[in-house]
Amino acid sequence: AxxxxxxxxxxxxxxxxxxxVGEGAKNKVGPELNGIVGRKMGAVEGFNYSDTLKEHGAKGDTWTAEQLSTYLANPRQAMPGVKMVFAGLPKEDDRNDLIAFLSQFDAS
Ligand code: HEM
Incomplete structure (x- = not known):
């Protein structure tokens, strides 16, 4: 927001x-992030997700802006079992700016 x-x-x-993210974005260590705001969790074809993200996807959970912010503040605390090795973004402004940036890219 x-x-x-x-x-x-x-x-x-x-x-x-x-x-x-962006045109032609490919999976790397993590999945490509086109359309991530509103996207189903754990849903990129060909990416080998943790059971945690697969289970969220199977339940139909999607990434809202609010959930992304909570997740990115401290990924492994917000979502135990996720295999994303990233300390997190402690500043709310950074998270809001990042989510505004990611919102520009639709699902490809
Ligand atoms: C998963 C965002 C940094 C590796 C994810 C997901 C999001 C995300 C939204 C879930 C995707 C989905 O459900 O399809 C971000 C953002 C980052 C960041 C915005 C920077 C602020 C990193 C870094 C790494 C990484 C630095 C590698 C060291 C991964 C991996 C997954 C993942 C491996 C899959 C996790 C799993 O299957 O449990 N990331 N990420 N990410 N990310 Fe990141």
Whole structure:
């Protein structure tokens, strides 16, 4: 909510070792993130998710902006069992800016 997508592009540099977004984005260490806001959890074809994300997907859970913010603040505390090795983004502004940036990319 109310994030600055331009600043968010800069925050996304912290994710780029493992994630791609945008036209032609491929899975890397993590799944591609096109359309992630509103996307079903654990749902990218060909990506080998943890059981945790597979189970959320099987229940039909989707990534809302609010859930993404909670998750990204501290991934493994928010969602035990997830295999994303990332400390998290403690600043709410960074999370809001990042989510505004990610919202620009529709599912491909
Ligand atoms: C999963 C976002 C940083 C590796 C995910 C998911 C999201 C996400 C939304 C779930 C995707 C889905 O359900 O399809 C981000 C963002 C990051 C970030 C926005 C930066 C702020 C990283 C980093 C790594 C990483 C740095 C690697 C060191 C992974 C992996 C998964 C994942 C392996 C799959 C987890 C599992 O199956 O349990 N990420 N991520 N991510 N991410 Fe990240």
């Amino acid at each position: 109310d994030g600055d997508a331009t600043k968010g592009a800069n925050v996304f540099k912290k994710c780029m070792a493992c994630h791609a």
